[in-house]
Structure formats: C-alpha cells, structure tokens
Amino acid sequence: MSLEGYLQRFKELRRRSFEVSLKIGKIAEREAWEQAEIRKPRVYRMEAEDSDDVGSLQDSVERRREKLMGYTMREYENWEKKLHEKEAKKDGANLQELAKYTYEKQLGKVKKYAGTQKSAKIWKDQRTGRINISDDGPLVNRLASDLERTSKERYVARRKEMERRDMQATPGGYINDKNKQFNEKLDRQLRDVER
Numbered sequence: 418m419s420l421e422g423y424l425q426r427f428k429e430l431r432r433r434s435f436e437v438s439l440k441i442g443k444i445a446e447r448e449a450w451e452q453a454e455i456r457k458p459r460v461y462r463m464e465a466e467d468s469d470d471v472g473s474l475q476d477s478v479e480r481r482r483e484k485l486m487g488y489t490m491r492e493y494e495n496w497e498k499k500l501h502e503k504e505a506k507k508d509g510a511n512l513q514e515l516a517k518y519t520y521e522k523q524l525g526k527v528k529k530y531a532g533t534q535k536s537a538k539i540w541k542d543q544r545t546g547r548i549n550i551s552d553d554g555p556l557v558n559r560l561a562s563d564l565e566r567t568s569k570e571r572y573v574a575r576r577k578e579m580e581r582r583d584m585q586a587t588p589g590g591y592i593n594d595k596n597k598q599f600n601e602k603l604d605r606q607l608r609d610v611e612r
Contacts, residue, residue: 455487519567527560 418426488496538551 454485496518523560523563526563527556 442464539548
C-alpha cells in the first residue's frame with residue numbers, strides 16, 4: 418500500500434470514529450433521558466382515587482423494580498465498593514493495609530528526622546565486600562518511642578471498643594445508673610424466685 422492509500426484509510430477511519438462517537442453520544446443521551454423519566458416523582462391529586470390495594474401494591478413493586486433497573490453498573494459497583502469498605506473498617510480485618518500505612522507513616526517521620534543532619538555513616542568492609550551502615554542512636558530511639566506510643570494508642574482504642582461491644586452484648590450491660598439499678602433489682606427478684 419502506498420502513502421496515499423494509508424492516508425485514504427486514515428481519513429476513512431477518522432470519519433467512522435466520528436460517526437461512532439456521535440452514535441454513542443445519542444445513545445447515552447437517550448439513556449439519561451429515560452432514566453430521568455423513571456426517576457421523576459409521581460404527581461399526587463388532592464382527591465383520593467378509588468383504586469384497589471392489590472393494584473397499588475403491584476404498581477409500587479413495578480416502580481421499585483424500575484428504580485432499581487435505573488442504576489448503572491458503575492453506580493452499583495461504587496455502592497458495593499463503599500459497603501465493602503465500611504465492613505472492612507468495622508471489622509478492622511485488613512491488617513495488611515494498616516501495617517502498610519503505619520510503615521509509611523513511620524518512614525515519613527524518619528525522613529523528617531533524618532533531614533536535619535547527615536549522621537549515618539556508610540562504609541564498605543574490604544574483607545567481606547558488604548556495605549555497613551551505622552545507625553544513628555537518637556534517630557532509632559525516636560522511632561522506637563513513636564512506634565511504642567502509637568501501638569499503645571491503638572491498643573487502648575481497641576480495648577475500649579471491645580469493652581463497649583461486650584457491654585452491649587452482655588445482659589448485665591447498662592446505659593446509665595437507673596438502668597443499672599433496675600437490672601440489679603430484676604436479678605435479685607430472679608434469684609428469689611429460683612429459691
């Protein structure tokens with residue numbers, strides 16, 4: 418094929434791509450219009466209509482189905498992703514991500530501390546060929562204290578959360594003093610009945 422043939426082919430492909438993009442735009446516009454029609458609120462009248470409950474029930478089921486079908490796959494996937502993230506946050510299940518974020522945070526702190534002075538000594542051992550790096554004592558101590566402090570904070574928060582869950586789950590859990598007194602009274606009466 419000559420250069421002119423390639424040029425003609427390129428022009429033809431460009432024209433086709435333009436036509437296809439126009440078609441896609443029209444289809445997307447029509448779908449958006451149809452979805453807008455589905456999502457329009459119903460118009461209510463002041464006078465009550467004489468309709469049977471079965472018809473209105475079927476109508477409401479149909480409206481619900483149409484509304485559910487009005488969502489795009491992208492909206493559904495986003496909704497599902499948000500639900501999954503909420504569950505993961507509740508359970509605290511993804512410990513790998515937590516470890517990664519903690520590592521990156523601590524690394525950022527180390528870089529902040531290390532930027533103040535050039536204190537690490539790097540040398541190569543001539544006999545073994547290894548590269549040796551001497552650690553900066555204050556920097557290592559600061560990192561250790563930061564790690565210890567954050568782990569204590571997480572431990573306390575996790576313990577409080579577990580205590581709160583246990584408090585709600587146990588029958589002896591109470592909301593306030595009045596509730597506590599009432600529960601104690603019920604326990605005493607129950608013990609008296611069992612005797």
